Amino acid sequence: MPTDTKTLPEAIHRAAEQIIESERKLVIKAYGVIHSTEDFMRGFIRKVMDRFNRIDLAPAVEIIVKELVMNAAKANFKKIFFAENNLRHDDPEHYERGMVGFRDVIDENIFVDYGRKAREAQLLVETSFDFDKDRVIIEIRNNTRMAPYEEKRVREKLQRGLECTDMAEFLLEHMDETEGAGAGLALCIITMRSAELDPRLLTISTDDDGTIARVEIPLHAGYPPVRSRWQEAMAG
Ligand SMILES: Nc1ncnc2c1ncn2[C@@H]1O[C@H](COP(=O)(O)OP(=O)(O)O)[C@@H](O)[C@H]1O
Numbered sequence: 595m596p597t598d599t600k601t602l603p604e605a606i607h608r609a610a611e612q613i614i615e616s617e618r619k620l621v622i623k624a625y626g627v628i629h630s631t632e633d634f635m636r637g638f639i640r641k642v643m644d645r646f647n648r649i650d651l652a653p654a655v656e657i658i659v660k661e662l663v664m665n666a667a668k669a670n671f672k673k674i675f676f677a678e679n680n681l682r683h684d685d686p687e688h689y690e691r692g693m694v695g696f697r698d699v700i701d702e703n704i705f706v707d708y709g710r711k712a713r714e715a716q717l718l719v720e721t722s723f724d725f726d727k728d729r730v731i732i733e734i735r736n737n738t739r740m741a742p743y744e745e746k747r748v749r750e751k752l753q754r755g756l757e758c759t760d761m762a763e764f765l766l767e768h769m770d771e772t773e774g775a776g777a778g779l780a781l782c783i784i785t786m787r788s789a790e791l792d793p794r795l796l797t798i799s800t801d802d803d804g805t806i807a808r809v810e811i812p813l814h815a816g817y818p819p820v821r822s823r824w825q826e827a828m829a830g
Pocket residue numbers: 661665666669736739740741743744745747748751772773774775776777778779780805807
């Protein structure tokens with residue numbers, strides 16, 4: 595878990611207020627995940643949701659953003675870990691060994707230690723908040739692309755969340771899974787559903803520049819998300 599006792603300077607909080615006031619886009623760049631960044635994001639989400647009278651959605655958005663940011667940071671750390679140990683992603687035997695080793699490292703103080711390494715390797719996590727009165731669009735990018743097995747895992751986990759109709763049952767089954775055991779994305783989907791958000795508005799895609807997790811939060815019933823507009827256009 596992140597360990598950092600430093601708090602963010604007051605100036606940053608003031609800048610965040612101004613961004614919300616003028617409805618500009620906020621982009622946060624980070625290499626690791628430290629408490630102060632996490633706290634800042636949580637506070638920012640609360641302020642944005644409050645401004646648009648949807649404070650009810652803040653807990654769901656916080657849970658989802660935290661999970662997606664963690665996943666993005668871990669993906670970058672995993673790349674560093676594999677490189678440090680001369681392991682190749684595309685070799686099944688290397689992959690098996692790498693994942694076992696990586697899980698051990700995750701249990702330790704990975705977020706500070708690997709945050710430093712990620713900075714050296716210029717592997718970053720960029721979180722952007724784009725908002726207006728209709729919707730909030732949050733994108734979390736990490737600049738490593740997904741390996742084919744990761745894309746497969748993402749698809750499986752999202753699907754598992756879509757298929758799960760009973761949150762209590764899901765939690766009972768997965769409660770004892772530690773970070774890295776693969777319950778986070780399914781939980782994001784379930785969280786969206788229980789906040790009455792369309793879970794298909796959470797997408798994860800990858801290209802040569804890296805991986806993007808995107809979540810769109812409509813703020814009122816009258817707003818059609820980009821996805822459904824696109825579907826309407828396709829239907830003519
Ligand atoms: N940004 C990302 N880049 C690469 N792989 C990812 C990313 N996000 C998720 N994944 C893949 O999806 C898997 C499932 O994620 P998740 O459900 O959060 O489980 P966990 O984080 O516990 O492994 C991850 O283990 C990883 O293989």
